[in-house]
Amino acid sequence: MTKTINPKDISTGEFHALMLGAIAPRPIAFASTIDKEGNVNLSPFSFFNAFGSNPPLLIFSPARRVRDNTIKHTLENVLEIPEVVINIVNFPMVEQMSLASTEYGKGVNEFVKAGFTEIKSDKIRPPRVAEAPVAFECIVKQVIQTGTQGGAGNLVICEVIMAHFNENILDENGKINTPKMDLVARMGGDYYCRVIPEALFEIPKPLVSKGIGFDNLPLHIKESHILSANNLGRLANVEKLPTSEEVKNFKESINFDENSNLHLEDLHKKAQHLLEQNDLKTAWLTLSLVS
Numbered sequence: 001m002t003k004t005i006n007p008k009d010i011s012t013g014e015f016h017a018l019m020l021g022a023i024a025p026r027p028i029a030f031a032s033t034i035d036k037e038g039n040v041n042l043s044p045f046s047f048f049n050a051f052g053s054n055p056p057l058l059i060f061s062p063a064r065r066v067r068d069n070t071i072k073h074t075l076e077n078v079l080e081i082p083e084v085v086i087n088i089v090n091f092p093m094v095e096q097m098s099l100a101s102t103e104y105g106k107g108v109n110e111f112v113k114a115g116f117t118e119i120k121s122d123k124i125r126p127p128r129v130a131e132a133p134v135a136f137e138c139i140v141k142q143v144i145q146t147g148t149q150g151g152a153g154n155l156v157i158c159e160v161i162m163a164h165f166n167e168n169i170l171d172e173n174g175k176i177n178t179p180k181m182d183l184v185a186r187m188g189g190d191y192y193c194r195v196i197p198e199a200l201f202e203i204p205k206p207l208v209s210k211g212i213g214f215d216n217l218p219l220h221i222k223e224s225h226i227l228s229a230n231n232l233g234r235l236a237n238v239e240k241l242p243t244s245e246e247v248k249n250f251k252e253s254i255n256f257d258e259n260s261n262l263h264l265e266d267l268h269k270k271a272q273h274l275l276e277q278n279d280l281k282t283a284w285l286t287l288s289l290v291s
Contacts, residue, residue: 005018012066012149012150012151013066013067013151016066016151017188017189020046020186020188021187021188021189022188024185024186024187024188024193025185025186025187025192025193026046026047026048026049026185026186026187027046027048027049027088027183027185027186028044028045028046028048028088028089028097028184028185028186029044029045029046029048029058029060029086029087030042030043030044030086030087030088030089030097030100030129030132031043031044031045031060031062031074031084031085031086031087032084032085032087032111032126032127032128032129033073033074033077033078033081033083033084033085033126034077034081034083034125034126035073035076035077035080035081035107036080036081037107039106039107039109040109040110040111040118040126040127041073041074041077041109041110042100042109042110042111042114042116042129043062043072043073043074043100043101043110044089044097044098044100044101045060045061045062045074046185046186047060047061047062047063047153048060048061048086051157055159055160056136056159056160056163057141057157057158057159057160058086058136058138058158058160059155059156059157059158060086060155060156060158061153061154061155061156062074062075062154062156063151063152063153063154064147064148064149064150064151064152064153064154065150066150066151067150068150069148069149069150071154073106075143075154075156078140078143078156079143081125081126082139082140082141083124083125083126083137083138083139083140084124084126084138084140084156084158085121085124085126085127085128085129085135085136085137085138086135086136086138086158087128087129087132087134087135087136088132088133088134088135088136088181088183089132089183089184090132090133090181090182090183090184091182091183091184091194092131092182093116093129093131093132094184094192096114096115096116096131097114099113099114099115100113100114100116111127111129116129116130116131117129117130117131118130121137121162122137122162123137123161123162124137124138124139124161124162128164132166133165133166133168133169133181133182134163134164134165134166134169135163135164136158136160136162136163136164137160137161137162137163137164138158138159138160138161139158139159139161140156140157140158141157141158141159142155142157143155143156143157144157168180169181178195178200179196179197179200181195182194182195182196183195202278203234204237206237209239210239211236211237211238211239212236212238212239212240212241213236214232214233214236216236216241217232217235217236218287218290220264220290221235221268221287224268225265225268226265226268226269226272227268227271227272228272231271231272231275234275234280235275235280235283235284235287237280238280238284241284241288242281242284242285242288246285247285247288247289250282250285250288251289256289262289262290264290267286267287267289267290268287270286271283271284271286271287274286
């Protein structure tokens, strides 16, 4: 059963909760800004992502408050001083980040309230968060207001002009070591998620090669009661099926008996286990034993 909802048939608050509960996890832009009087503000936003790398563009949205249609100090600040540092949030700072989301009065410095350390930025006026694993100094290129009603977005389009990476999160090649980032992301309601090593997995991207696709999978694989949709997706991502020579060599390597009474389900279970071990080649060779 599917519950179908027209956003216009329920309150903005109700649909807001449903939408944010479904579109998750969302990265967090921990934005530090400054007003024309020099007052610093620090606030998190989960309407945020990267939208280009040449030039490097980040967009976040300090949306109008649903409950009373007021706007946030961050938006006021970037309209006055079009500069922002987008600090990335990880688990060691998540409680402080949440505290900084408190709706303190205009001019109150959330760095002080939440116990963060200010570091002078290299090219812009707002300071960056010393505790953040990554910080992007940005100039605001444009602010697009999507409406004037409560819940309407304000897309702050930012160009990164300087980036800072804590060396503790980098590997020996200067690349980001994802498990070391210990990132957090926003879910619905009061929920967050933490990107722990146990939650990470890799999927080879079909950037150069073209997978054979579901339509070219053998029938016994497509109709399997053992192999999952994810298993089939991985199998269909190969550029070509094993050759007869490869299958022959595989049979010899395992002393395969052509007269053995193989059970299809057993082969599918074996292949599934191999897929879970990221051994796609042997999984395909195992499935090729089906006559």
